[in-house]
Amino acid sequence: MAKKIGVTMDVGNDGVAVITISNPPVNSLASPIIAGLKEKFRDANQRNDVRAIVLTGNNGRFCGGFDINVFQQVHKTGDLSVMPEVSVDLVCNLMEDSRKPLVAAVEGLALGGGLELAMACHARVSAPKAQLGLPELTLGVIPGFGGTQRLPRLVGLAKATDMILLSKSISSEEGQKLGLIDALVPPGELLSTSRKWALDIADGRKPFLRSLHRTDKIGSLSEARAILKNSRQLAKKIAPKMPQHHAVIEVIEEGIVHGGYSGVLKEAEVFRQLVLSDTAKGLVHVFFAQRATSKVPNVTDAGLKPRPIKKVAVIGGGLMGSGIATALLLSNIRVVLKEINPEYLMKGIKTVEGNIKGLVSRGKLTQDKAGKALSLLKGVLDYTEFKDVDMVIEAVIENIQLKQNIFKELEKVCPPHCILASNTSTIDLNVIGEKTNSKDRIVGAHFFSPAHLMTLLEIVRSENTSPQVILDLMAVGKAIKKVPVVVGNCIGFAVNRTFFPYTQAAHMLANLGVDLFRIDSVITSFGLPLGPFQLGDLAGHGIGLAVGPIYAKVYGDRMFRSPLTELLLKSGRNGKINGRGYYIYEKGSKPKPDPSVLSVVEESRKLTNIMPGGKPISVTDKEIVEMILFPVVNEACRVLDEGVVIRASDLDIASVLGMSFPSYRGGIVFWADMIGPKYIYERLKEMSETYGSFFKPSRYLEERATKGMPLSELKSSRSRL
Numbered sequence: 001m002a003k004k005i006g007v008t009m010d011v012g013n014d015g016v017a018v019i020t021i022s023n024p025p026v027n028s029l030a031s032p033i034i035a036g037l038k039e040k041f042r043d044a045n046q047r048n049d050v051r052a053i054v055l056t057g058n059n060g061r062f063c064g065g066f067d068i069n070v071f072q073q074v075h076k077t078g079d080l081s082v083m084p085e086v087s088v089d090l091v092c093n094l095m096e097d098s099r100k101p102l103v104a105a106v107e108g109l110a111l112g113g114g115l116e117l118a119m120a121c122h123a124r125v126s127a128p129k130a131q132l133g134l135p136e137l138t139l140g141v142i143p144g145f146g147g148t149q150r151l152p153r154l155v156g157l158a159k160a161t162d163m164i165l166l167s168k169s170i171s172s173e174e175g176q177k178l179g180l181i182d183a184l185v186p187p188g189e190l191l192s193t194s195r196k197w198a199l200d201i202a203d204g205r206k207p208f209l210r211s212l213h214r215t216d217k218i219g220s221l222s223e224a225r226a227i228l229k230n231s232r233q234l235a236k237k238i239a240p241k242m243p244q245h246h247a248v249i250e251v252i253e254e255g256i257v258h259g260g261y262s263g264v265l266k267e268a269e270v271f272r273q274l275v276l277s278d279t280a281k282g283l284v285h286v287f288f289a290q291r292a293t294s295k296v297p298n299v300t301d302a303g304l305k306p307r308p309i310k311k312v313a314v315i316g317g318g319l320m321g322s323g324i325a326t327a328l329l330l331s332n333i334r335v336v337l338k339e340i341n342p343e344y345l346m347k348g349i350k351t352v353e354g355n356i357k358g359l360v361s362r363g364k365l366t367q368d369k370a371g372k373a374l375s376l377l378k379g380v381l382d383y384t385e386f387k388d389v390d391m392v393i394e395a396v397i398e399n400i401q402l403k404q405n406i407f408k409e410l411e412k413v414c415p416p417h418c419i420l421a422s423n424t425s426t427i428d429l430n431v432i433g434e435k436t437n438s439k440d441r442i443v444g445a446h447f448f449s450p451a452h453l454m455t456l457l458e459i460v461r462s463e464n465t466s467p468q469v470i471l472d473l474m475a476v477g478k479a480i481k482k483v484p485v486v487v488g489n490c491i492g493f494a495v496n497r498t499f500f501p502y503t504q505a506a507h508m509l510a511n512l513g514v515d516l517f518r519i520d521s522v523i524t525s526f527g528l529p530l531g532p533f534q535l536g537d538l539a540g541h542g543i544g545l546a547v548g549p550i551y552a553k554v555y556g557d558r559m560f561r562s563p564l565t566e567l568l569l570k571s572g573r574n575g576k577i578n579g580r581g582y583y584i585y586e587k588g589s590k591p592k593p594d595p596s597v598l599s600v601v602e603e604s605r606k607l608t609n610i611m612p613g614g615k616p617i618s619v620t621d622k623e624i625v626e627m628i629l630f631p632v633v634n635e636a637c638r639v640l641d642e643g644v645v646i647r648a649s650d651l652d653i654a655s656v657l658g659m660s661f662p663s664y665r666g667g668i669v670f671w672a673d674m675i676g677p678k679y680i681y682e683r684l685k686e687m688s689e690t691y692g693s694f695f696k697p698s699r700y701l702e703e704r705a706t707k708g709m710p711l712s713e714l715k716s717s718r719s720r721l
């Protein structure tokens, strides 16, 4: 059925015109909607039978903001003319300065441009639990319909800057307390109360308030400047590299110093600059890329329905198992946690309790909810409880034989509908399920550590995994607030495979004589939260040593064999776990570079002996970024070529959520396409000539570079999905 898009106006006998936005699913402000709003407001203002106006949205949602597809269109074409000049024409002239009172009837959500329209009305009536916010900064832009000026005037400067900088939405209940919402009524009374409110304003029984002209919540200039100083510090702390966070404060300040109208004009000017920034391009790409992950051909379009998953067994109470159990419990799913002895079991349960208590102490969970979550956990030492579980997630150490034995056993003790998932990060699913007759229900559920906090869930399907099982796991993933990305089966799957050259390249650079702490610092300046050496410390070097041979077996031709990890372990450094790695870890203080590790690096350099003429190479920071991240792009190309992901943007999301690749760079493939495949190819070719085959450009990269095609444009016939 075609979507019904448009703006309607119904004028009642009471003289109230109800203007309704219809653009499913979120009533976003697409160009025809903006044109429709202009037309209807003009019409309502001119008609003699209209005394007052109510603005609302169809299907229980007021408005999800400006149509983000338009930003993407601007990014593709560079053509700003598709952006409407609305902040003055529609929002000030036709709406706020209208002689007829306007009331917003808000339900469901009013976000971005949606909330901005509501704030340009003369009052706002809302149903309970509506979501209100200005999340534009998450898209690399700032509010552009006057929101930077009106929100501070309605809720106060400190609260408004907080909401805008953190893109934090509030409920209509909180909105009422703050003065953003004038009345909170049950959904059934929303329209009638809004109509009455509008007529009350028209008849002078209620005040005719224009938000932009209000000054009562702004305070004195010196008070405002003090608040903005704090906001600048906050922006520097949370988003040092984001231009929009700093620009929005300047725009707010303009309105405080020179008045709201001047602020609106500056807002439009700054918006125009920001919408074309690389940051906006990256973040808008991530917005759509994330949503695209929910569309899996032959799974989500196959007419299947997810089956209910009420009870899950987690095997292994280590860091991963207890994190996975925590994530499930927090979403009210019953969990059976199995360990092999009482000591390990107790440790697992304690870790789950610690995870949950941590959330309470950070104010992220109420005591009540924590108690409820923990009541759903049962620790066990045998398989008796497995008889009625809907899913098992195995999270034991990366040992092929152990996993094979567990899956063989699971087949016997679990009901036939039960999904058999493994949290392996490296081992081939076909090998894990080799000794079973249940290959259609074996699937990878690869969580990232800490599993209760990291949002990525890689769902790994083998050629035998059934679409129903994939769909069920996607639904569980969403229920536990993860972003599921379905990927194909190969060593390392999408994320770990793409990023295995990250550490390798860092080791090569260190062995070539580059200071390892400088490498970490250059990479964090690029935008990753941890450089490769600190990341290694966090994961634990024992793990690095264990998975190395698994990768070497299949990708050995493009690996750099560094003795560094082994030497590190020999010197008693396992990373954060034992307080010493490349850095020193002390409770309560930030990791400190450990100068004594340099002797270990020296030993490694002697063994590899790759420094040209025995002297350290000299590289710029830009070269460090390229030598570390271009090999990652190169492996991403192979992942795309082999069809390990459905679409290139899935790998972008996986890199952002699984490896914390900076979202404002759009993900690994998007970033590479921004630089250009040709440049990356040529640089890798030069590097491989100087430093060897580790850098050799892949066939896919070479082809794209030669043909002038973006990496994201897939035309693979080799899909594993």
Ligand SMILES: CCCCCCCCCCC/C=C/C(=O)SCCNC(=O)CCNC(=O)[C@H](O)C(C)(C)COP(=O)(O)OP(=O)(O)OC[C@H]1O[C@@H](n2cnc3c(N)ncnc32)[C@H](O)[C@@H]1OP(=O)(O)O
Pocket (backbone or CB within 6 Å): 025, 026, 028, 029, 064, 065, 066, 067, 068, 069, 080, 081, 083, 084, 085, 086, 087, 109, 111, 112, 113, 114, 135, 136, 139, 142, 143, 144, 145, 268, 269, 271, 272, 288, 291, 292
């Ligand atoms: C020349 C220059 C002149 C300068 C003048 C400036 C003029 C322009 C100024 C513009 C200023 C305003 C900017 C904005 O409003 S930006 C948008 C702000 N809004 C948001 O960021 C909200 C984004 N959406 C969400 O957070 C969620 O989608 C939402 C909470 C709304 C719903 O979540 P839910 O989980 O229910 O659903 P999904 O997220 O899966 O979304 C469902 C589908 O809807 C699509 N969607 C959602 N929001 C938008 C949107 N704002 N625009 C377009 N499409 C949207 C989403 O992509 C999903 O689509 P698919 O089903 O196809 O995947």
